[in-house]
Amino acid sequence: xxxxxxxxxxxTAFFVCDIQERFRLVIHAYPAVIATAEKMLKAxxxxxxxxxxxxxxxxxxxxxxxxxxxxxxxxxxxxxxxLPLLDLPSHLRPSWVPLAKTKFSMIVPQVEQQLxxxxxxxxxxxxxxxxxxxxxxxxxxxxxxxxxxxxADGISSCNGDEVGIAIKRMRDAGAQITTSESILFQIMxxxxxxxxxxxxxxxxxxxxxxxxxxxxxIAGRGF
Numbered sequence: 001x002x003x004x005x006x007x008x009x010x011x012t013a014f015f016v017c018d019i020q021e022r023f024r025l026v027i028h029a030y031p032a033v034i035a036t037a038e039k040m041l042k043a044x045x046x047x048x049x050x051x052x053x054x055x056x057x058x059x060x061x062x063x064x065x066x067x068x069x070x071x072x073x074x075x076x077x078x079x080x081x082x083l084p085l086l087d088l089p090s091h092l093r094p095s096w097v098p099l100a101k102t103k104f105s106m107i108v109p110q111v112e113q114q115l116x117x118x119x120x121x122x123x124x125x126x127x128x129x130x131x132x133x134x135x136x137x138x139x140x141x142x143x144x145x146x147x148x149x150x151x152a153d154g155i156s157s158c159n160g161d162e163v164g165i166a167i168k169r170m171r172d173a174g175a176q177i178t179t180s181e182s183i184l185f186q187i188m189x190x191x192x193x194x195x196x197x198x199x200x201x202x203x204x205x206x207x208x209x210x211x212x213x214x215x216x217x218i219a220g221r222g223f
Contacts, residue, residue, distance in 0.1 A: 005147045006186070007186045009047075009187045009188075011119055011120055012120070012124060012187060013049065013052055013120045014040055014041070014049055014051045014126070015123050015125045015126070015137065016037055016040075016053040016098075016126060017054060017128060019033060019037055019080060019081055019128060020055055020058065020080055021079055021080070023158075024081065027157065028158065029156055029216035029217050032209075032217055033127070033128060033155065033213075033217070035206070035213055036151060036153050037126055037127070038083060039206045039210070040180055041088065042084060043184050043187075044088060045087060046195050048092065050093065050118055051085065052093075052099075052106065053097045053099070054099045054100070054101050054106045054111075055079065055080055055101070056102075056133060058079055080098045099111065104132055104133045105133065105136040105140045106140075107140035112144075121147060122149060123141050123147070124149045124151065125138055125141075125148055126151045126154030126155055128155065131163070134150070135166045135169060138150060138175045142175060148170070149176045149183055150170055150177050152218050153210065153213040153217050154180055154217075155167075155217070179218075181203060184199060184202075
């Protein structure tokens with residue numbers, strides 16, 4: 001019987017993987033991925049959860065799904081989409097967030113050092129692409145005995161059919177597949193939590209966006 005892997009609230013970090021402008025026109029249901037990340041970052045501030053965010057090779061030329069499209073159709077440097085990263089207090093984000101990388105996995109030396117300093121036991125993982133950077137990050141974290149909780153309503157790929165396969169691969173390796181709302185209440189644990197009212201308000205605020213993300217990223221995909 002597999003061990004029960006519960007999230008460790010005061011030893012948890014949120015990982016935001018490569019949610020960049022360069023992918024806006026090519027990722028399946030990308031607005032849903034962005035909406036989930038926005039909700040989780042607001043929750044991180046409410047619940048005092050630290051955040052790591054990365055950018056994959058942001059200075060590379062952005063991909064263009066239509067070779068005849070004008071070069072101005074996408075942001076040239078592939079920066080992270082507008083997310084409330086800088087709204088987080090300094091103790092919840094390293095000064096280098098978001099971190100530029102060329103390695104597909106988020107587990108690079110700066111991130112490893114930060115995880116050690118935070119004594120991280122659980123990581124909540126979201127972003128793109130599910131079968132490349134997200135998958136490799138999950139495997140590297142599991143190899144380091146860090147529990148991984150993948151948000152099924154917060155990851156995607158250019159080809160939507162890659163998502164289910166990536167999720168099954170991560171689950172087979174030991175990752176927990178969950179949803180953003182489920183994770184938030186797992187971290188909070190108790191309605192007596194001083195932040196419960198604010199969290200309930202956040203969930204309500206994002207209700208329609210959460211429903212949309214579930215429908216576009218999860219419904220009918222067999223996991």
